[in-house]
Amino acid sequence: MSPVELPAVRARLDVDERRRQLVELGTRLFSSRTYDDVSIDEVARNAGISKGLLYHYFPTKRDFYVATVREAARQLMDRTKAPEQMDSLERLRTGLDAFLSYVAEHSVAYQGLLQSGIGVDAEVAGIIDEVRQRFCARLIEGLEVHGDLAKLALRGWVGFVEAASLGWVASRDRVPSEAVRDMLMQVALKIVKSYST
């Protein structure tokens, strides 16, 4: 890289950095409040910029929201990544522990993302599906699972994890996360046992 930064390059970096900061602010705001409860006015106020400038970065509230969903997906995949040297059971356990702690921290956003609204947003649905697939592929890495029915069972298991986690968020003063994690593991192992070749 040149020691003298060109103004255009610096401007570009500034834009990227500002976008990143705004998305980070958004993930925090949407973590504890729903889409409808967070206004663009509030985002701009919190960011210390004008609404006009915010719209320069994100043309609509939806665009801003989708960017925060994308960032949340990235964070989730990052946090649930278990060290390479672990064996598959340890990776599954570590991944589920990290998943449950992420869900507990971002419970409102997580509920909002999975609860039903009116209509579907293809981009949001696509991000969620991609996370499901990658999360699932990573957790069963090293376990032998083959065939259409086994794939459906794994897809089912991801639904199990999501639904049980949502239920747990509402009752986590009574149920320790370790108990939920063990239950999720047991169901996963049962599936792997039934469908591994």
Add this chain to the structure above:
Amino acid sequence: MSPVELPAVRARLDVDERRRQLVELGTRLFSSRTYDDVSIDEVARNAGISKGLLYHYFPTKRDFYVATVREAARQLMDRTKAPEQMDSLERLRTGLDAFLSYVAEHSVAYQGLLQSGIGVDAEVAGIIDEVRQRFCARLIEGLEVHGDLAKLALRGWVGFVEAASLGWVASRDRVPSEAVRDMLMQVALKIVKSYST
């Protein structure tokens, strides 16, 4: 009832009957196409009434959609009801078969309902949660399941059923519904075995 129907009563019946017909038309339209793909113009044209009259029955497209979701929920509960005299295993099997055939028939609506959009609609989310609870309560009737963790496991199982069914809709030329039903039963029985007292 009086043999001579009062005009006001007849008018009320007409309104109810017309609403019912419109909702039935809506469940058919949304069965194979998404919320965004179905226009109010098209609904009115199909029903042979003016848009103005349609708005008289349902002030907004959202209201119309919510009414069809409510009707779909009623149909689903109705169709998946197994005869009283069956034992619990047979009821579970019959209920799941009926559920899978319902999902196959209404696959687009079902996918649209469970895929994510922007924000949450409290009424739609409420209808779905009620169906989940009633469906689950009915399927495990007669099986002994107690405690917080068991409840989470059952909630997880409903998520498993939904996710596996959604996956199956996309691959049902390769996987017979009986195989999926057996898998769903096995997971349910595993849970009941682990948590029954």
